[in-house]
Amino acid sequence: MNKYMKIFKETSLFKGFSEQEILQSLACLNGNSRIYRKKEIIFNKEDRLHSIGIVLDGTLFISKEDLGGVRLIFSELITGEVIGETALRGNDQPVGYDAAAATACEILFIRIDRLVRPDQTACSLRGRIIENLFNLLLRKNEALYRKLDIVTHKNLRARIVHYLQFQAEKNRSPVFTIPFTREELAHYLSVDRSALSRELGRMKAAGIVDYSRNTFRLLQSEFIESPFK
């Protein structure tokens, strides 16, 4: 387990912890990590989770099928983010969404009952872990707001612009590479792939954006603005 210490230290769940404390926490929370191959399913929507996960490495997608069987990508999770935190509600309901590895990835799972139903033998570090988890939840919250912000826009161009601007801000540059294929981006923006291609073509013709495959360049320098506007 020691070979992961570096990763654990960088994980915001153990922010401010000493090695000693990390080992203690892992033991107490039943923490163990698992590696997934690309495209491997992590869980699906009927599953009832007893652990939450922290992405130690790699990228994964949270997705869901709508009533018509069309797959919609809720969000993309990268290193350091939480997965399955909805299970902390503790009502033992099915999660309601699917998770799969977008790239090869590694996830640290910790048992929920040790966190939410602490008994006298609970970890002494529980308070600090909850607080770190709290910050992870805040970040998740932010991502949800951003996603909502995108998909509530009615027309396609507004969604695309919003998404691209956010990516530009994240990369602090008008040139950036996105983590999605066209089809995945369409699922993320909740639009049709061909319509997306068409609109991107129009935007390129209009001089708003330039791109090739998944490398983009925003030509209006609006990328400086805040993600919330």
Added chain:
Amino acid sequence: MNKYMKIFKETSLFKGFSEQEILQSLACLNGNSRIYRKKEIIFNKEDRLHSIGIVLDGTLFISKEDLGGVRLIFSELITGEVIGETALRGNDQPVGYDAAAATACEILFIRIDRLVRPDQTACSLRGRIIENLFNLLLRKNEALYRKLDIVTHKNLRARIVHYLQFQAEKNRSPVFTIPFTREELAHYLSVDRSALSRELGRMKAAGIVDYSRNTFRLLQSEFIESPFK
């Protein structure tokens, strides 16, 4: 301040606290409440928040204008929910959304710096407050997931059905009253009001739903299902 004790006790922020502890927390967190009249603005998107709020009574709407100036309703907050929690991120950015009283309401504000930048004089109860806040955040995230679930559906009818089913579940009955006017519902579902009316009319004709004003009856008894499906 004592006359609010009953409300505070019911507020999940102080779950499990004694009166003594509540008073102590309020003093330490600079907690004070304020009453708003219906339609009164609580804050708007340019504001930088230094407090988060807990809704003690009434209902309020979180909304936002899209690039075209159309108002979109993010969410409806009821008694016991948090408002402005995004400010806990602590980057001192504008909040990015507007909040207004949907009905007359009362909000308890507590200062953020006492929570996130605790010094030696910080509340002894801080840990427990964070934990309660953690649970409030979980609920908030749940609401965001649900909203996302609704608006990622491409067609109008699917959005409406999703929304109505959730309301039916919440009320544990196929007959229920929604908190929105038609226009507000349209903003919440992120669709056009007239299109919403038209589709509702079709659904009534198809025997899926019956309604008058904002009282609805779902005629297919699918309302038993889980909100996450």
Added chain:
DNA sequence: AAATTTCCGTTGCCATGGCAACAGGAGGTG
């Protein structure tokens, strides 16, 4: 009760974008 305002339904017009089907290019594999 009269007046005013808010709310809701209706309808015609037409743009946006979903759908399906195909084609070319990139990259991977034998």
Added chain:
DNA sequence: CACCTCCTGTTGCCATGGCAACGGAAATTT
């Protein structure tokens, strides 16, 4: 190199739903 698969762009067709404008019902005010 040849073959195959995956990814992306393109285009025609047409349904969905956005927009605008109106009228009547309900609610609120005076």
